[in-house]
Amino acid sequence: MIMKRAAAVLVPALLAAGCTSAVGAVTADASAGSGDGAAGGGDGAHASGPLNFIFILSDDQRADTLQCMPKLRQRTLTRGLEFDRSYATTSLCCPSRTSILTGQYAHNHGVLNNGGEVDDEQFGGAGLFRALGNEEETFAKWLKAEGYRTGFFGKFLNGYAEIAGTTGPAYVPPYWDVWMSPLDTEHIFYYFILVEKLLGESDAERVCYLPKNDFNGDQRERCRNRSDRVLDDGRDNYSETIVAEKAADFIRQAASDGVPFYAHIAFKAPHSPYISSPKYQPDPTRYQYTAAALSVLEECPLWEWNDRPSTYLDDNQTSVSKQPLWIRGRQEAYAAGKLDESMSAGKLREKRQGQLASLLAIDDEIDQLFALLEETGLSENTVVIFTGDNGYAWGEHYWDAKNCSLETCSRVPLVAFHPSRTSHTVSPWLSANIDHAPTIMDLAGVSFPTTAVVNGLSYRAALEGTGEPPERDAILLECNSGSYQRPKGGPDYHSAVVSADQWKYVEHFRDPELTDVRERPDGEKDVDLYDLSRDPHEALNLSHLSSDRLIGLGYDPADVDAKRGELKARLSSLEAE
Numbered sequence: 001m002i003m004k005r006a007a008a009v010l011v012p013a014l015l016a017a018g019c020t021s022a023v024g025a026v027t028a029d030a031s032a033g034s035g036d037g038a039a040g041g042g043d044g045a046h047a048s049g050p051l052n053f054i055f056i057l058s059d060d061q062r063a064d065t066l067q068c069m070p071k072l073r074q075r076t077l078t079r080g081l082e083f084d085r086s087y088a089t090t091s092l093c094c095p096s097r098t099s100i101l102t103g104q105y106a107h108n109h110g111v112l113n114n115g116g117e118v119d120d121e122q123f124g125g126a127g128l129f130r131a132l133g134n135e136e137e138t139f140a141k142w143l144k145a146e147g148y149r150t151g152f153f154g155k156f157l158n159g160y161a162e163i164a165g166t167t168g169p170a171y172v173p174p175y176w177d178v179w180m181s182p183l184d185t186e187h188i189f190y191y192f193i194l195v196e197k198l199l200g201e202s203d204a205e206r207v208c209y210l211p212k213n214d215f216n217g218d219q220r221e222r223c224r225n226r227s228d229r230v231l232d233d234g235r236d237n238y239s240e241t242i243v244a245e246k247a248a249d250f251i252r253q254a255a256s257d258g259v260p261f262y263a264h265i266a267f268k269a270p271h272s273p274y275i276s277s278p279k280y281q282p283d284p285t286r287y288q289y290t291a292a293a294l295s296v297l298e299e300c301p302l303w304e305w306n307d308r309p310s311t312y313l314d315d316n317q318t319s320v321s322k323q324p325l326w327i328r329g330r331q332e333a334y335a336a337g338k339l340d341e342s343m344s345a346g347k348l349r350e351k352r353q354g355q356l357a358s359l360l361a362i363d364d365e366i367d368q369l370f371a372l373l374e375e376t377g378l379s380e381n382t383v384v385i386f387t388g389d390n391g392y393a394w395g396e397h398y399w400d401a402k403n404c405s406l407e408t409c410s411r412v413p414l415v416a417f418h419p420s421r422t423s424h425t426v427s428p429w430l431s432a433n434i435d436h437a438p439t440i441m442d443l444a445g446v447s448f449p450t451t452a453v454v455n456g457l458s459y460r461a462a463l464e465g466t467g468e469p470p471e472r473d474a475i476l477l478e479c480n481s482g483s484y485q486r487p488k489g490g491p492d493y494h495s496a497v498v499s500a501d502q503w504k505y506v507e508h509f510r511d512p513e514l515t516d517v518r519e520r521p522d523g524e525k526d527v528d529l530y531d532l533s534r535d536p537h538e539a540l541n542l543s544h545l546s547s548d549r550l551i552g553l554g555y556d557p558a559d560v561d562a563k564r565g566e567l568k569a570r571l572s573s574l575e576a577e
């Protein structure tokens with residue numbers, strides 16, 4: 001059974017853990033923001049009045065792929081604040097998205113997986129989110145209470161269709177004035193049903209969007225049969241374009257009405273099945289791209305990926321015996337030819353290139369949103385944040401998905417724009433999905449209730465250019481949904497800590513409750529220690545190397561032991577936050 005920790009229990013625990021400066025700053029004292037959008041000592045001027053927010057989320061986008069979105073890249077180089085080390089505290093859709101909306105680690109919000117059980121009842125991620133009370137803990141609630149107009153566009157949480165219902169008005173989570181979210185959270189690029197709640201309406205209807213290019217007749221009927229209304233208007237009706245259009249309508253209306261707004265835009269790209277817009281991929285059933293797409297994509301080093309890390313499949317030609325058991329298991333299955341065809345070099349390439357091509361589609365949509373802000377004058381008082389919900393492996397460490405503690409799974413792109421910014425900054429600050437809620441609240445000048453649990457930190461000062469982000473030595477990465485036990489293996493249940501000084505310590509567990517650390521054949525515990533500054537691709541697990549080997553690599557074995565002990569202790573304290 002999945003339990004959510006009660007806030008009343010947690011707040012004293014946080015204080016006891018010595019985290020008063022960090023957590024207190026964003027729970028009780030977030031009112032430090034004046035609410036007038038003052039730029040402080042920022043490097044540019046912007047209009048007075050409350051700030052608006054556009055939060056843009058991609059799905060399954062690796063951190064390094066930001067370089068393959070040329071339009072967003074150009075805007076970033078002009079005035080973006082880029083966080084080089086941003087992590088999804090849980091590298092999976094529902095836990096990460098819930099962390100974004102609440103500012104809490106998964107062990108606090110309780111959405112540990114894309115579904116789960118409460119009181120012996122099984123829920124999808126959206127149902128679990130609701131059953132655990134998270135609808136009442138999103139920052140949208142507090143923004144709305146302070147006069148913000150809130151709009152949600154795009155993917156919510158897996159299993160949304162289950163709570164939306166099939167008859168009568170579709171269910172819409174509270175505190176969203178406008179709601180435009182696909183009923184089915186998977187495979188929505190075409191033939192999607194958008195649950196639409198318009199401004200001022202209390203009920204939502206299910207609208208089926210049919211594509212001009214009718215490439216799948218079965219889907220057509222399925223879409224029709226499950227909707228209240230069908231839109232067969234001869235347009236392409238590619239989901240990412242429609243979602244962006246709905247958001248643009250919301251933004252224009254809010255500007256016209258003179259109300260501050262928060263727009264949450266959650267694209268599906270570059271998630272499977274990796275479908276780009278018709279401009280770049282005319283036939284959604286084939287991974288073939290137009291000359292317009294290729295002329296851009298071939299400029300990106302990830303398209304051919306000639307400098308891929310040595311951890312990719314058997315590129316390193318070295319033993320993985322010191323790596324965690326799950327990677328050893330995957331390597332053995334790969335060597336024995338037991339992994340799916342999805343792990344073949346050809347399929348991995350197809351997936352990688354499919355992701356990159358679909359990113360071009362949302363790059364266009366994001367660029368148009370920026371253009372809209374400029375046309376309407378809203379760029380003078382609107383903050384834009386772009387990030388992803390989790391990273392993704394492309395064959396490194398014999399893995400081709402998410403939900404692992406490795407950098408490739410857990411790091412996400414993050415770039416933010418504040419009206420007062422006039423230059424590009426790359427910040428090495430350790431940032432995470434839990435930071436957006438406190439940052440947006442801080443910038444809006446809205447306080448969390450004193451009973452709220454907020455694990456994240458506000459990066460407002462860095463974004464405004466008025467100061468450094470708050471001090472942070474480490475963040476927690478946690479995963480209660482492993483796939484080690486599956487026939488072809490996969491990442492284990494794990495808990496990890498990544499530190500500001502670029503070390504990572506990981507514990508791999510037998511159980512989803514994270515209590516029983518797995519044992520290796522030699523009797524040692526299955527834990528990892530990586531020195532990320534020297535070994536950014538985590539090829540060398542220092543935890544199981546002999547003293548001679550460590551000395552040969554230039555490490556003092558006593559220092560390595562001490563670092564492991566320090567991070568193990570920090571892991572425990574983070575788990576108690």
Ligand SMILES: [Ca+2]
Binds near residue numbers: 059092389
């Ligand atoms: Ca995802």
